[in-house]
Amino acid sequence: MSTLAEMWPFLRAGFTNTLVLLALSLVLSTILGTVLASMRVSPVLPLRAFGTSYVNIFRNTPLVVMFILIVEGFPPVDIRPNIEAIGLNTFETLAVFALTIYTAAFVCEALRSGVNTVDPGQAEAARAVGMTFTQTLSVIVLPQAFRAVIPPLASVYIALTKNTSVAAAFGVVEATAQLSRMNEQTVAGTGVLFFGIAAGYVVIVWVISGIAAFLERQVATAR
Amino acid sequence: MTEAALVPKSAEGGDSALVVLDGVNKWFGDLHVLQNINLTISRGEVAVVIGPSGGGKSTFCRTINRLEPIDQGEIRLDGKPLPAEGKGLARLRADVGMVFQAFNLFAHKTVLQNVTLGPIKVRGKREQDASERAQQLLDRVGVADQAHKYPAQLSGGQQQRVAIARALAMEPKVMLFDEPTSALDPEMIKEVLDVMVDLAKGGMTMVVVTHEMGFARTAANRVLFMADGQIVEEATPNEFFTNPKSDRAKDFLGKILKH
Numbered sequence: 028m029s030t031l032a033e034m035w036p037f038l039r040a041g042f043t044n045t046l047v048l049l050a051l052s053l054v055l056s057t058i059l060g061t062v063l064a065s066m067r068v069s070p071v072l073p074l075r076a077f078g079t080s081y082v083n084i085f086r087n088t089p090l091v092v093m094f095i096l097i098v099e100g101f102p103p104v105d106i107r108p109n110i111e112a113i114g115l116n117t118f119e120t121l122a123v124f125a126l127t128i129y130t131a132a133f134v135c136e137a138l139r140s141g142v143n144t145v146d147p148g149q150a151e152a153a154r155a156v157g158m159t160f161t162q163t164l165s166v167i168v169l170p171q172a173f174r175a176v177i178p179p180l181a182s183v184y185i186a187l188t189k190n191t192s193v194a195a196a197f198g199v200v201e202a203t204a205q206l207s208r209m210n211e212q213t214v215a216g217t218g219v220l221f222f223g224i225a226a227g228y229v230v231i232v233w234v235i236s237g238i239a240a241f242l243e244r245q246v247a248t249a250r
Numbered sequence: 251m252t253e254a255a256l257v258p259k260s261a262e263g264g265d266s267a268l269v270v271l272d273g274v275n276k277w278f279g280d281l282h283v284l285q286n287i288n289l290t291i292s293r294g295e296v297a298v299v300i301g302p303s304g305g306g307k308s309t310f311c312r313t314i315n316r317l318e319p320i321d322q323g324e325i326r327l328d329g330k331p332l333p334a335e336g337k338g339l340a341r342l343r344a345d346v347g348m349v350f351q352a353f354n355l356f357a358h359k360t361v362l363q364n365v366t367l368g369p370i371k372v373r374g375k376r377e378q379d380a381s382e383r384a385q386q387l388l389d390r391v392g393v394a395d396q397a398h399k400y401p402a403q404l405s406g407g408q409q410q411r412v413a414i415a416r417a418l419a420m421e422p423k424v425m426l427f428d429e430p431t432s433a434l435d436p437e438m439i440k441e442v443l444d445v446m447v448d449l450a451k452g453g454m455t456m457v458v459v460t461h462e463m464g465f466a467r468t469a470a471n472r473v474l475f476m477a478d479g480q481i482v483e484e485a486t487p488n489e490f491f492t493n494p495k496s497d498r499a500k501d502f503l504g505k506i507l508k509h
Contacts, residue, residue, distance in 0.1 A: 070335065146352075146354075146357075148350060148352050148354035149354060149356060149357065151350070152348075152350065152354035152356065152413075153356070154317065154343060155315060155317065155343055155346070155347075155417075156343070156344065156367070156368035156372060156420060157341065157343045157344025157368060157420065158368070158371060158372060159336075159337060159340045166367070166371060167356055170358050171357060
């Protein structure tokens with residue numbers, strides 16, 4: 028146990044970074060994913076086409092490739108200097124970028140599957156009352172899609188939690204990076220280390236599942 | 251209601267034509283569902299559309315507020331052609347009430363919210379004003395005591411009456427009814443038809459797709475018989491039911507009036 032106690036500062040520092048990566052990319056990918064899902068169900072063809080292309084490109088690209096393009100630099104669009112100029116940690120910001128762009132495609136599809144569960148009559152009635160597309164979607168369709176969206180969205184966020192570990196390979200010292208660092212520095216206790224790190228991920232995933240289960244019960248009683 | 255009711259009841263305000271369909275054509279793939287429809291519905295008129303299934307009745311009804319786009323021709327509401335999409339179309343739809351076969355009440359909103367949502371979101375009314383008006387309308391259709399329930403807690407007949415109140419809350423120029431009683435148990439049909447007869451007597455312009463011949467007889471000014479995508483026959487209810495002209499109508503009436 029003494030090993031775990033000694034490692035605690037490192038673990039804490041690592042998981043703080045993991046949580047920051049997770050929180051930022053979760054919020055941003057949810058916003059971007061919602062915009063994309065709205066595009067995919069919109070009556071405007073160019074928007075639908077854009078949404079579809081986005082999903083097809085970024086859902087099919089391995090996350091590591093996304094990281095390489097964004098963190099290591101993609102010569103035609105090198106955005107790194109600007110980020111340093113406004114005083115952000117380059118690697119972390121770029122990691123959030125990569126995770127957001129990648130995860131948004133999955134959020135979009137989870138939301139769209141939810142929209143498809145809502146009876147088309149609901150949207151028709153909203154249009155017949157005179158609501159615009161945006162009102163129909165935000166007031167009538169998305170609130171009803173929400174209940175169907177919770178389980179697949181929880182899976183997307185759990186995958187995102189574990190995907191934050193990819194950032195370890197690109198200079199962000201989050202939990203998994205701490206594991207490999209300490210693994211190199213300490214002689215004994217690799218097993219303990221491993222379980223410490225694994226337990227941390229388990230706790231995060233457990234919290235996400237708990238929130239999802241809670242929300243499911245809430246919306247189940249709401250009508 | 252007597253035969254004299256063929257004359258529109260409230261022809262105030264200049265031009266009496268409220269809904270005009272001008273050479274309307276629509277295809278679903280190879281199927282020519284609406285074939286050169288020309289029709290004028292006057293202010294205060296109650297037009298009942300009857301005919302065999304698959305004859306284009308519902309499609310016809312849904313083109314009037316452009317829930318179904320048309321391929322050819324023009325539809326004018328109160329003199330203005332229907333816009334193709336966007337805000338203009340939304341504004342126009344606000345003036346056209348629609349009642350669906352499957353009610354389509356907003357499932358996640360209470361009965362009261364179902365009625366106030368349109369006035370608040372589309373007309374920009376204050377919540378309190380909208381609620382007061384909604385209570386009056388719910389009272390008028392006889393479901394005032396259900397205001398705070400969710401649609402799923404109501405019977406089909408009650409839901410459809412709420413749907414009528416929801417449409418009325420927008421103060422529409424014309425009301426479209428797309429088989430409003432077809433999903434209801436027989437005992438609930440009457441309560442919905444009573445509300446509709448009441449509306450008709452109050453001078454509302456109505457287009458009603460229905461299989462209720464009793465309603466057509468009592469409330470309609472005009473019967474439109476539709477089959478195979480065409481308006482085959484137009485007549486007063488009395489004329490149509492006692493002396494149909496076309497073979498298609500005779501055949502249809504022979505089948506449905508036998509029992």
